[in-house]
Amino acid sequence: MSDDLTTLHDDGVLEIPISLESAGNSLDGDSIRNGTDALHEVMRGHRKARAVLLVGKGKNFCAGGNVAHFGGADDRRQFLRGLAHDLNTFTDALYATQLPTAAAVSGWAAGAGMSLALHADFAVGEPGTRLRPAYPGIGLSPDGGMSWLLPRIVGLGRARTILMRDEVLNAQTALDLALLSELVDADQVYTRAREIAADLANGPTGAYAAIRRLLMTTYSNTLSEHVIAEADAIADLSITGEGVEGVNAFLAKRAPDFPSARN
Incomplete structure (x- = not known):
């Protein structure tokens, strides 16, 4: 079963893109909402998925929110609250399915992209992968569960430093901190993440x-x-x-x- 934005592979892997190259790999609202709908279909029993794979359609996993859209909104508070709501609904559905999740983290995982990478049980990166909170750089605070997950992974003190200094974490640092599960060659990120997702779908x-x-x-x-x-x-x-x-x-x-x- 496939639609324009999600694909349910024959081996039970539900592939969900979170960003599109056409939008500079910023978080794509339609993709997130479509992914939420697909996850709800899994919970209803309409899609027989057994694992989830998060991907970016382009050179980056996700470069964060579309700041130009933030700036152009008539009511920025209402606009950002709506974006945060959509992202939270997606992550809630991701956990409610109880399915194991892999992510193919090529290039940048910034802002909401970093948040979503943290939600994956297995995040595969490459030497050029970079993680960055990005929110403080535009005077904002995290969303998507970043401030809840990050201290649980790296500890409160390290999380405080990463967030407040808006650190750019290279691939090796992200691996050492367990924000990435493994590194592969750049052209193998999707293949390896897809392989892990298939193994999870075939497991208990x-x-x-x-x-x-x-x-x-x-x-x-x-x-x-x-x-x-x-x-x-x-x-x-x-x-x-x-x-x-x-x-x-x-x-x-x-x-x-x-x-x-x-x-």
């Missing part, structure tokens, strides 16, 4: 969903609450098709077939 999606939920509640749960959540998750997974298949395959000394075991 129920386990992935549980892992993501547990990680996201690490800082809000007490230890006692968290180990109970872990116990509930592993017990619940043990009677799913994937859980049964995984254990049976291990005992039979064969590779598990998770796609055929989903229920």
